[in-house]
Amino acid sequence: MKLNSARRVWHDCAYIETRGGLSSLEQRCLLGTAVQCTDRGITADHSVHSTLAGWIQSAIAKLHPQVRVFGEFMYSPHITRELTEDIREAAEEVVFGMALSKSARMTKAKREKAVYVVTGVLYRYQYMHQGGQSANPDPLAKPETFRAWLFDRHRVRIESCAWARDWEPFIRTAFDCCEDLDRMALSPIAAIIYQMKEAA
Numbered sequence: 001m002k003l004n005s006a007r008r009v010w011h012d013c014a015y016i017e018t019r020g021g022l023s024s025l026e027q028r029c030l031l032g033t034a035v036q037c038t039d040r041g042i043t044a045d046h047s048v049h050s051t052l053a054g055w056i057q058s059a060i061a062k063l064h065p066q067v068r069v070f071g072e073f074m075y076s077p078h079i080t081r082e083l084t085e086d087i088r089e090a091a092e093e094v095v096f097g098m099a100l101s102k103s104a105r106m107t108k109a110k111r112e113k114a115v116y117v118v119t120g121v122l123y124r125y126q127y128m129h130q131g132g133q134s135a136n137p138d139p140l141a142k143p144e145t146f147r148a149w150l151f152d153r154h155r156v157r158i159e160s161c162a163w164a165r166d167w168e169p170f171i172r173t174a175f176d177c178c179e180d181l182d183r184m185a186l187s188p189i190a191a192i193i194y195q196m197k198e199a200a
Helices: 006-012 021-031 045-061 065-075 081-102 108-129 143-154 168-199
Strands: none
Touching (some): 006 065, 045 065, 045 168, 065 168, 081 108, 081 168, 108 143
């Protein structure tokens, strides 16, 4: 496991490092049989990875459940589609609740649409921060592309008139909530990485 960034470490701590199984499969396909070779020495890489992963997983387990579910949505490799959907829905609920508490009062109709707007904000935020370096551009930065995405994905139509007054503040608040949750989720992991690098 490379200790480059807290995002990458969160993702990598869920894997168990083993010797490459595909390399032996490739050999078997080329030669028609498995060949035992000694070019790889016995190393402690597996133990080191497990120890580092244990420290990170311990920090993740100590997070508040709402913060942890946001981190799981952003950075964990998910096993099944059902688990992925459950984590996504839970993260959407957390961000929606935070954004709603920081926003002005809404009508019932606007609140129903705001649920889908938060879904779009989370999609955008995850895409922008995928890969660990936060270097991706916002895929739905323009209001018209965002509204088209909402209609294509959820069949929710949001009017373009008064966009700046009606929706931009709520979208900015939802992004701010995502950034706050991200900071709360990653700061304990970054502290552990710092401690490990200081000890090394």
